[in-house]
Structure formats: C-alpha cells, structure tokens
Amino acid sequence: ASPDLCLEVRQSHSDLITKPGKKVEIFCSHDKTDFWIMLWYQRSPGDTAMNLVGCIYNKAVTLEYKTDFNISGDLRLIKNHYICEYLLLESSSLLFDIKMKRCANYDAYFGQGTKLTVLGEYKPGRSPTTPTVEVFKPSAKECNDPNKKRKKTLVCVASGFYPDHVSVSWMLNGVQTGKGVATDSTAKRDGDSYRITSRLKVQAKDWFRPGNRFTCTVSFFNGTITTPHSASVSCTLVSFFLFITCSRGGVRCFYLLLFS
Helix, strand or coil, rough: CCCCHHCEEEEEEEEEEEEECEEEEEECCCCCCCCEEEEEECCCCCCCCCCCEEEEEECCCCCCCCCEEEEEEECCCCCCEEEEECCCCCCCCEEEEEEEEEECCCCEEEECEEEEECCCCCCCCCEECCCEEECCCCHHHCCCCCCCCEEEEEEEEEEEECCCCCEEEECCCEECCCCEEEEEEEEEECCCCEEEEEEEEEEEEHCCCCCEEEEEEEEEEEECCCEEEEHHHHHCEEEEEEEEECCCEEEEEEEEEECC
C-alpha cells in the first residue's frame, strides 16, 4: 500500500468555548507535501450537512464567507500549520472540520473536528454549569420478567449543564465497559441548559450478582478543564422473614427473597 494512505491530519482543538465578539484560531497540520488542497467545513447543531467555509490550494485561499473567516498557510511546506480564523459575531455552536485532498487520485482525509460554542446562546452572560448525574435501576417490569435470561437496562441521565460539551462513559466495578451502551448522539436543549441520556444493557446474572457496581461518568468541558461527574447503582438483596402462627398452635416459617 502507498505510505500516503496513512496520512495523519492533526487538528486542534477538539473543544473550544468563548464569548461573542472574540476571534478564535483552529490549527491543522500534516507531514506530506503532495496533498495540495485543504477544505474547511462547518456544521451547525442538529444539522447533518457540512457547509464549506473555504479552501486553500498550495497557498492560494478561496473563502465562501469573506466577512467572518480567514484561512492561511502553505501546503507546499512540510510540518507547516494551517490556520482557520473565525470572528465570532453572534452566539452560535458549530463544528469545524477539515479535509485534505491530493489532486492526483483524490484521496481524502478528515481531521477529528473542533466543537466551538459561544457562551450566552440562550441567556446573555450565562456561565458554564456542571451536570447533575442520576442512574436509574432497571424497571420493575424488567425485573419481574419471567424470562430471567433477558437483559436489564440501566439509565443514566445528566441534566442542567451548559454548554453541551460532554461525553458519557460506563464502568462496572471500576473497569470501563462499552458493550451494551447506547448514548444520545447529541445533548438536547432543556430550557436554558442541556440534558443527555445513556443506557446500559447488562446480562441479568451481572445485574443480580451481589457486589457488582455500575457507574455512569459524564465528562464536562467548561472552557478550561474537563471534570468528571459520576453516579452509581447496584442491585441490593433484601431478605424478609415472615412468621405465621397457625390456629392450632403450630408455627410455619416462610422465607421471601426480594431483589431491589
């Protein structure tokens, strides 16, 4: 295979949070000299379409948005940095991405994307707010299912956070697990904040096994640092002992085991 097929496109930052009226710079670099076209794209929240911001061919720049953006760099140089400048004129939440192309055979490579949020989108002067995290046990309907082999569903809800720079992960007894996890693709607006839901399906035997502890962790980026916010849940075995005295003076003992 051609060594060009393993081109690494490095894009920074993965997350940016700033205020209206500020200018931000997003950097991109790679180590090849035969990729001569770089295209910058923008995607708005809730939209799957990638809108072209502009492109650079060698060092010639073409911009689709001439008032808000500027692109600079020279694709003929090794390990050079290519910069997309964006003047934040109004509140917005955007994803910026880049794509490298080589004219000879049109190979294309994307960067990892930069999520950009301008504070004050819903309330001027709004400061970042950390999430409240709750984990809910499987429903009574699931737990009372006569088919004991069916999986149980744990639900994690993170709410009240702003902005929506979060990721969700699950752990079983302190070890991260990705099997059976389904998380909302994006956080949903809830008033002037956001909420996100994640579900973990586990085998019934794992849920009912004493000592197992399931933890949901929401990583929240506040513009400076990323902080973890967690909640845990486990299945608790509760024993009830019921004694009934018969009319003839005899005693019978009934043991009733309930899972909560």
